[in-house]
Amino acid sequence: MKFGELPLDQALGALLAHGQMLGGRRLAKGHRLTADDLAAAELAGITSLVVARLEAGDVAEDAAATALAAALAGPGAQVLAPVHGRVNIAAAxxxxxxxxPAMVAAVNRVDEAxxxxxxxxxxxxAAGEIIATIKTITYAVPAAVLAGAVAAARPMAVAAFRPRSFGLIATSLPGTSAKALEKLELVTAARVAALGGAFAVAPSCPHEAGALAAQLRSxxxxxxxxxxxxxxxxxxxxIPAAIVAAGGQVLRLGMPVDPGNLLVLGVLDGRPVIGLPGCARSPKRNGFDIVLEHLAAGLPVDGALIAGLGEGGLLPEAERPQPRAVAGAPGRVGAVVLAAGRSSRFGDGHKLLALWRGQPLVAHVVDAIAAAGLPPPVVVLGHQADAVRxxxxxxxxRFVMAADWADGMGRSLAAGIAAVPDDWDAALVCLADMPAVEPDLIAALAAAAGDVVAPVWNGRRGHPVRWPRSAFGRLRQLAGDAGGRAIMADHVVTEVPAPSAACLADVDTVTALSALGG
Known part of the structure; x- marks a missing residue:
């Protein structure tokens, strides 16, 4: 490929190197120059242009990126359409x-282009999430360079979660709390459900090897x-003694993952047996999640796998005695307004259209966001979408329609997060039925240092809640009526004092609206 400045009479058919205004039109970089383009340039007094010209044996940027992506996309991965020399691979x-191992570095060592x-x-x-991106740096690459990169490529894949059944046994000692066991069951059930698995709880048994061995066999x-x-x-x-007494084998005691060090891995009659670390009683991500995900994806889990988890095994937000680092304030923050719900408790009519101080409830929230200086918000529509619009x-x-809004707030939130512009570093999730929320509070939440940021009034956390981009992937997986509370447990939450109880006052009923006063 030849790159450089050419006089107009030699530039026909070349690729414009940089975006440029010609004849009142903006031509994007990479535009193939036509006779009309060159005539417009001449009228503008331009005598030469910086261009790229492909030579024999060159492969254009989109074709090169697509060919490399095709060599990389294995089972569970799909190649998306090229755009300006970039091709993304997404999870199917x-x-x-x-x-x-080492494949990514091998591809990148072939050539800088x-x-x-x-x-x-x-x-x-999650399905649809980008797992890889290929970018052709120049407008074309020599065929030999592309061939070298393709030769270095090996298929990457997504091991899909498959339906599996999980049985939970809890042991007890004198004084073991029934409430703690109930929480354990709920947290574990949520983990399994998120992986598409089935879950059953066996009766609790004494914390004694013989009793547990009998339970394991049944x-x-x-x-x-x-x-x-x-x-x-x-x-x-x-737990290890019970696995052996039941006729099984202990494959690994402990794992190099924090939190999650005290996990036990065994096998009994071909079935994996996992002794849960204590941190598995919390919804925060820990080493148990890694093992559970591998099992749900049908991947082998053995002592060698666990031994290899130490690199990257220091998980975010682990509870350690040292003070945790506090994230700084994000760059660009915008708001997502959840306005898709049916408002069934409000009675006749749509509560978001009900008037308060002469304006629909949903309008107050949008106006507060604007007054706080945030960019135009993403408004999630569903029930009576045209009326809310x-x-x-x-x-x-910016409106986005949550096609499955009727399945619960989780899907509406997922749709809103999926529509967040690429240049937002964080999103403030606002409820459309909180008309009294103060612009000053919104501005304070947007500007606060920290990871997840929430307002607090008299010891109670309210809304809106600011989420970092690092949490968007999990928010897009929400379903049913689940909100972000479970995900919040995996983050350090910065609390911002609210100026009033408005951060707690969502309007679910006509009575609640009347209580706001005029």
Whole structure:
């Protein structure tokens, strides 16, 4: 490929190197110059242009990126359409990214003109999430360079989660709290459900090897989960001893992942047995999640796998004795307004269209966002979408329709997060039925240092809540009526004092609206 400045009479058919105004039109970089373009340039007094010209044997940027992507996309991965020399590879299903060792570096060493960036090996992804991007740096690459990159490529894949059944056994000691067991069951059920699995709870048994061994032999399920009443600290302890007494084998005691160090891995009659670390009682991500995800994806889990988890095993937001680093304030923050719900408790009519101080409820929230100086918000529509859209006529907003809004707030929130512009570093999730929320509070939440940021009034957290981009992937996976509360447990939450109780005052009923006063 030849790159450089050419006189107009030699530039026909060349690719414009940089965007430029010609004859009142802006031509994008990479535009193939026509006779009309060159005539317009001459009229503008331009005598030469910086261009790129492909030579024999060159492969154009889009074709090169597409060819490399095709060599990289393995099972569970799909190649998306090229745009300006970039081709993305997306996950075709929920699952775990699988990368051949050292492959990414091998591709990138071939030539600087072709680049490959991927998510880490083992990363959990949702269907549609980008797992790799290929960018052709120049407008074309020699065919030999492309051939070298393709030869270095190995298929990356997404191991899709598959339906599996999990049985949970909890052991107890005198004084073991029934409430703690109930929480354990709820947290574990949520983990399994998020992976598409089935979940059953066996009766609790004493924290004693013989009793647990009998339970292990009788509980159904593809995978057996054991939550001990006390931590496992030796292969002679209750859970490892019970696995052996039941006729099984202990493959690994402990794992190089924090939190999650005290996990036990065993096998009984071909079924994995997982002794849960104590942190598995919390919804925060820990080493148990990594093991659970591999099992749900049908990937082998053995002592060698666990031994290899130390690199990257220091998980975010682990509870450690040292003070945690506090994230700084994000760059660009925008707002997502959830306005898709049916408002069934409000009675006749749509509550978001009800008037307060002469304006529909939803309009107050949008106006507060504008007054706080945030960019035009993303407004999620669903129930009576046209009416809500009309209520916001004349206001600078971006609408997105949540096609499955009736399935619960989780899907509406997921749709809103999916529509967040690429240049937002964080999103403030606002409820459309909180008309009294103060612009000053919104501005303070947007500007605060921290990861997740929430307002607090008299010890109670309210809305809106600011989410960092790092949480967007999990927010896009929400379903049913689940909001972000469970995900919040995996983050350090910065609390901003609210100026009033308005951050707690969502309007669900006509009575609640009347209580706001005029």
């Amino acid at each position: 299903a929920d699952g775990l990214v699988q990368l051949p 072709l680049t490959l960036a991927t998510l880490p090996d083992g990363q959990r992804v 509980v159904p399920g593809d995978v057996l989960l054991v939550a001990g009443a006390s931590a496992t600290v030796d292969r002679g302890d209750v 009309a209520a916001l006529a004349g206001r600078d907003v």
